[in-house]
Amino acid sequence: MSINATPTGADVAAEETRQPAAVPKQRGGRRKPPLSENKKAERRLGLLLCAPAALVMIAVTAYPIIYSVWLSLQRFDLRFPDQREFIGLENYVTVLTNEFWWTAFGVTMLITVVTVAVELVLGMGLAIIMHRTIIGRGLVRTSALIPYGIVTVVAAFSWRYAWTPGTGYLADLFSDGAPLTERASSLAIIMLAEIWKTTPFMALLLMAGLALVPEDLLKAASTDGATAWQKFTKVMLPVMKPAILVALLFRTLDAFRVFDNIFVLTAGGNETSSVSMLAYNNLIRGLNLGIGSTMSVLIFITVAIIAFVFVKLFGTAAPGSDDGERR
Amino acid sequence: MADIVLDKVSKSFPDGTVAVQDVDLEIADGEFVILVGPSGCGKSTTLNMIAGLEDISSGELRIAGQRVNDKAPRDRDIAMVFQSYALYPNMTVRENMAFPLRLAKLDKETIDRKVDEAAKVLELTSLLDRKPANLSGGQRQRVAMGRAIVRQPKAFLMDEPLSNLDAKLRVQMRTVVSRLQKQLGTTTVYVTHDQTEAMTLGDRVVIMRGGAVQQVGPPQELYDHPKNLFVAGFIGSPSMNFLHAAVQDGELHTALGTVPIGDRVRRELEAADAPRELILGIRPEHFEDAELVDDDTRRRGMEFEAPVDIVESMGSDKYVYFTVEGEKASAAELEELAADAGATDFAGAGGNLVTRLSAESPVAEGQTRRVWFNLEKIHLFDPANGRNLTLHEGRAAGALAD
Ligand SMILES: Nc1ncnc2c1ncn2[C@@H]1O[C@H](COP(=O)(O)OP(=O)(O)O)[C@@H](O)[C@H]1O
């Protein structure tokens, strides 16, 4: 390179010396100066204003959660109410050593992983299309969102009829048997219904992320010599990472609790039950409050773990922070 | 390195907006050209077309003699710097600067060497491992520059690169850009809406208005010999004063008195369709306190008396604002300029006259002062089309020329 060091120096360097203080300042938010009276009053008002909402939240979420934990520690079958007693963690041992639970858990995991992965890819494609369309933008966006606007149960029924031999167009088209009576094809159809239904939601979340990518950044990448694919992978994806993680979090939590499609399409037959389906069967159909609650608590714990992992990932996701673990 | 030629280049957007119209421009190899004009006049669009970020609707663009209309940006070997800096937020300074080199598939050692060299030039060495979020505006701007120069491209395109900096830093960075360009000798097209930047930076300045080029030339030429009202009003700070002038019996009646005209302008005004009303333009530095003018100079101009409104002493000289009576100059160009300048320094067509007098002038606010102005430096414009009537073969000759 034919560049020599210039004496651009003094003036620019002077600016530099003013700056570095800004960096360490951001950290160590621990040592706060004592609050002034004014600040304290403001904080008290803030808490008061939050209080009603917080109380409602506690009433509608904390109470049921605690109650199901309490139920899960008891032998409590409504068919044999006399045998109700406190048995500690025995229900958990029963459930966690039961093969139905693990089959259902496996099915749920499979559905979660496959649907979320496929939805991410399709949703990204759809988001880019919706983002880039200029002509008929409203129409494109609206039509892309139609599946999400249809009630899940209604959609599930139309899938069921479509796949029923004799009445359904899809069944006649793709198979000679009854696809909803075999495990593999049932699972595939359940996943298809899930993906069809929630890809638009994914696309919507990702489109919000796309809007975060500055146009100039893509232009810069173009002039820097990037191909369309390189722009996507090296510029858009990193900038969108937080939005992608939010979308994945929402969808993973949703997918893990999959219920309606299975309920309508197979009713859990041929080992296609999800954990939610199993919990429902024990709790509502079997009237076994102890076992059913145990399953609910286990589902709750799994969902909490998933959420926790994602939130951990968010910390490292914020692009442009020097210290990777900003929160 | 290369020359850039725009041959009747136009751009119309799908919604019908014509952003750029028939722009002809030849930029020599190594030249530093400034595109300047008010917001929305098509500067960015022109630059984007050169970069390949916007398609060219009609006309031809040649870089180094080669038609590049249909080439992708990555095949044009051009580096661009943006007002927003456009740094990749997920990459460190080093990675940002290395990005174009990595895409060009250079080996790691070469990349490191080039990045280190560029970082040294721009004094970024100590910042190489930081992320853009932790840099100041000026530092980000230098990283953006660094990313452009590491590649040694055929040309630099800069779209208002300093507009996001505060005033002081902007002045400092101006010299950085200027030195860098001279040292590298790379063809540069620089877009700005700031006429001061345009005047101080480039070899040549292109003034645009509404998608069309108004005038191209070295800064001093644009200042001294503006082709039209728009150029005259855009270049210069404080801007040129504009006064209404009625043509009557071979003389001009203005708020400053009756201005005589020479044969050349008279001939222009004798044409059948000649305007009966003109706009007289005169720059602040062509006024002087009448007491301080020697007789020889006095003969080349005329004098008037007006009440002093405000005196701003700059030390080296004084800006004195006078209130003048009379009809205001009005033309589409003046309105546009006033709108673009907003509240800033376009005193232009108001009832105010801005003059720059010697520091020795004892002028004080509130008094009425006798002021001389130079008739040889007067410009006369046709309000209908903005044309400078005093311009002859590209030279402005004042009102008295024969
Ligand atoms: N994508 C676009 N679609 C339609 N009109 C546009 C588009 N981009 C710019 N324009 C219009 O083109 C004109 C020139 O814009 P631009 O080149 O950005 O101006 P400048 O950079 O000089 O401020 C403006 O009137 C702007 O509104």
Ligand SMILES: [Mg+2]
């Ligand atoms: Mg612009």
